[in-house]
Amino acid sequence: MKIANKFLMLLAGAASLAMAPAALAAAGHAVPWQMGLQDSVTPVSDGIHFLHNYILLPIITFIVLFVLALLIYVMVKFNAKANPVPSKTTHNTTVEVLWTVIPILILVVIAIPSFRLLYLERDIPNNADMTVKITGTPAWNWKYAYPDLGVDSDGNANVEFDSFPKSEEAAAKDGVPYLLSADMPMVVPVNKTVKLIVTSDPIGIIHSWTIPSFGVKIDAIPGRLNEDWFNARTEGVYYGQCSELCGKNHAFMPIEVWVVSDDKYKAWSDLMKTGPDDAKLKEFLGTIKPPGAQIAQN
Template sequence: MKKAYAALTALVCLLFASGSFADQPLPWQATLQPAATQIMREISWFEQYTLWFIVPITLFVLVLLIVVCFKFRASANPVPSKTSHNTIIEVIWTVGPVLILLLLAVPSFNLLTAQLTLPENPDVTLKATATQWQWNYEYAGTGETPLTFDSYLLKDPDRAAAGKVDLATYPRLLAVDNEVVLPVNKTVRVLVTAAPTDVIHAFAMPSFGIKIDAVPGRLNETWFKTEREGLFYGQCSELCGKDHAYMPIAIRVVSEDKYKQWLTAAASDLPGAYKALMAATDGQAKTVDVAENVQ
């Protein structure tokens, strides 16, 4: 069932891909974003799996309510039943929910275990620090002086100078001035926190299946391993003040060679490194894959 759902998701992405091969929310879309990690595929599968329980139970309860309303209304049943116990019914409504909860609990615990089992030897360690209302990123283990930079919401007047005028690739209110750049098919550990004097934020990337609080004075940890290249968008998902809606997260996933080239160039010339990377990726339509998080 997992493989079938993944194949269906991929087919939908291809059918609705734009000229730049970018996944974006569709009008009246009710499904989750296309998965870019194994964890997100499992989350999507679990969502579909739970619907096989939720929908029949909801319809069954609705039918029971309708039957009770008509069959046992005062005019049709002037003398109410005085039955106080029914062994068969009590066994059914005790054993039935236990079995249903068991069928939900087993895959749920397996998914939680996969999410919370952190990798021992990650390929990249990224620290994300939240403040009102931006993100600061630090690449650990990149030399004596770690690479650090701030990431702000890209304002419309700055699009031309940044070379990000294509709204299909760089959506309004989601694009940033400096994206996080990471290699594809590599395990990434993310350390998430907030500035000591700040408020609680949350680092959320729907296509990766991650969402974790950024708490002042506390270092939380999560991980992901993307399976395809592209440009992915998330947002702060914890109400953090008046500009909460203007605190996007952008992660550009590229090949390992492009990542190493960008990392080396960014150490001395961050703007130049981004321009070179954009020239190498945005010009190739099939390598641009955009997934948005719309709240």
């Protein structure tokens, strides 16, 4: 009886978690026993949430319950005690047609919205408001370049910087998550379409630039330019990590993106054009950092 009561309590707890995945994700970071995806702030991520929550989960739940019901039925109906003389039936045309056709129809139901979402993800807007080039380096860090803010005579962006992980001590001092926070964040304006050009250093290895709340995950491959995009509608700090096993320092390639207002972005870009020293830049970043965070768990 005690075991049954504990089992019922466990089921009740699981049900309560399943009923409120968004509430847990809204905390802004991964928490123990979290269920559900991180908050969505882009159209692509909205599509991922819809596909997962309203198409895949109901289908998966129905299949699991249906198979469970079949197993229980078979165990009760056809056990040795209830059915001492087993049936010798080897074929049933109706059943065989159903278990072939129904999975095909399920896959079609999944495929149609999946293809639409895939097209949305890979249809890079031609009228992007800005472009950011992201390079994974052999030193296991990210390099960001903003060609829209001007280029030199060699075609290199005037605003270009490396982003390294904060040390454990610095992260604790600043009250930010260790191994997710970076010393230099990528800064973009809110409600603007950002085109990403992602690659890896020719002498480097494959990395993967990922921000779950943006629905962005794109490989950085040496000698190849990959493209992606996002349009973040909510100001905030968003975290990700390299999502490709890339070697000994794979765990030390955090991604930190600040989505700020147009005024703050202009102030940041104007300052970056002047090549500020580290102290001045750090002080300035403290004035424009948006509240909140979305923390990735890969």
